[in-house]
Amino acid sequence: MSQQLAVLQDAYKCFERGDIDTVMKYIAEDVEWRVVGPASVPFGGTRRGRQAVAEYFRQLAEGxxxxxxEVxxxxxxxxxxxxxxxxxxxxxATGKPYETEWVHIVTMKDGLLTRWIEFFDTAARQC
Incomplete structure (x- = not known):
């Protein structure tokens, strides 16, 4: 297993157990982070930089x-x-459940995520 793959897998495991502080250690300072979808998704859009990714995680948890x-x-x-x-x-906001499959496209350099793009069924979220 490559070092990059090991880091990526650990980042997902940390996310799944709610350890966002550790996830943030794997994010490059100049990261590009994007959730593809309509403006109605509160955590959607493109962000640049670690601070903006921290804001993404805050918005995701609020929304x-x-x-x-599951990976x-x-x-x-x-x-x-x-x-x-x-x-x-x-x-x-509504209390309504949803579920969807998702795809992430990730680029890494020197053990850090430098680009992360998410695609998911945003219509499923619009319950």
Whole structure:
């Protein structure tokens, strides 16, 4: 297993147990972080830099209560990864549950995430 893959897997495990402080240690200072979707997704859009990613995690926690998060497959292409998974959550504003599969495209350099892009079924979240 490559060092990059080990770091990536640990970052997801930390996220799944709610350890965002450790996740942040794996984020590069000049990271590009993007959630593709409509403006109605409160944690959507593009962010640049570690502080902006910290804000993403704050907005995500405020918007959704994640009740299940699972990485199902990781495709390793050296410094680039495609991560396939599934999430179950409740929209805090409405209390309504949703679940969807997701895809993350991740670029890493020197053990840090430098680019992260998420695609998920945003219509499922709009319960």
């Amino acid at each position: 959704d209560e994640i009740t299940g998060h 199902r497959e990781v495709i390793d292409a050296g410094d680039k990864f495609v991560v396939l998974g599934h999430v179950k959550a409740n929209v805090r």
